[in-house]
Amino acid sequence: MKYQYTFKNVSLLLLGFVIVSTIFMGTQYAHALDNTDLSKNNDLGNPFFVEHYQTELGKLNMTNNNASESFSGKGIINGTLDITADVNVTETFRDTDTSYLQGNTKYVTDNKDIATYTFYAIANYHVGGGYDSNGIAIFDDVATGNLSSLSNSVGVYKDHVDKNGTGEFLMWHWR
Numbered sequence: 001m002k003y004q005y006t007f008k009n010v011s012l013l014l015l016g017f018v019i020v021s022t023i024f025m026g027t028q029y030a031h032a033l034d035n036t037d038l039s040k041n042n043d044l045g046n047p048f049f050v051e052h053y054q055t056e057l058g059k060l061n062m063t064n065n066n067a068s069e070s071f072s073g074k075g076i077i078n079g080t081l082d083i084t085a086d087v088n089v090t091e092t093f094r095d096t097d098t099s100y101l102q103g104n105t106k107y108v109t110d111n112k113d114i115a116t117y118t119f120y121a122i123a124n125y126h127v128g129g130g131y132d133s134n135g136i137a138i139f140d141d142v143a144t145g146n147l148s149s150l151s152n153s154v155g156v157y158k159d160h161v162d163k164n165g166t167g168e169f170l171m172w173h174w175r
Contacts, residue, residue, distance in 0.1 A: 044156070047170040051075030051085065055165045057129055067091045075169065081146055083107045089119075097125045101133060113145030117155070129163030137171060 053073050068090045075083055089103035101121040108114050121135025137155040157171040 044172040047157075047172050049075055049077050049083075049155070049157075049169070049171040050079075051167075051169040053167045053169070055161060055167055057161070057163070057165050065093045067093075073169075077107075077147075081109060083109050083147075091123070097127075099123045099125070101135065105137070107147055107150075109146055111145060113143075113147045115143035115147035115150040116140050117150075119157075121157075121159070123159075126163070130161045130165075131159075132161075133159045135159075136174070 051073050068088075070086070070088045073085045073087070075085055077083055084107070086106045086108070087103060088105075089101055092100045092102075094100060099122070101123055102119065104116060104118050106114060106116045117137040117139040119135050119137045121133045123131050123133035125131045135157055137157060139150045139153045139155070141151045143149070143151040154174045155171045156174050157169065159167065159169045161167040
């Protein structure tokens with residue numbers, strides 16, 4: 001009987017440790033993704049890609065709880081390289097404030113260097129307007145020129161749009 005009691009205690013202690021560790025790791029990861037103050041983002045470092053933009057918020061044209069759209073934006077890589085981002089996305093609405101995003105993006109420089117990636121994200125809409133999304137970008141192996149370092153790499157990103165449609169997109173290399 002003493003052996004079972006000890007085994008139960010050890011099992012419960014181990015289970016408690018796993019739960020606390022998981023919560024701590026999840027909290028630290030969420031903090032890194034939610035922190036747009038670059039001076040305080042020690043977990044991921046500085047983003048390699050930054051885009052500030054303005055968008056129109058409004059009702060999406062949905063079909064069967066899905067919406068698809070294409071758009072272009074301008075951003076900067078490593079603080080020096082201007083790019084155009086051509087994006088195609090399908091958004092699947094899960095409930096009134098959450099959706100699943102998937103699509104692809106093509107980065108193009110003024111010199112016509114390219115890099116492409118597939119992305120997956122979860123978006124959360126705010127009651128007062130705007131949204132946040134967190135996702136991953138999986139770059140393929142065809143990046144050229146000044147973008148060639150992106151071939152076969154993975155990025156994590158955060159996109160924030162406030163109720164006025166002012167957006168900020170940040171991406172970090174996941175190494």
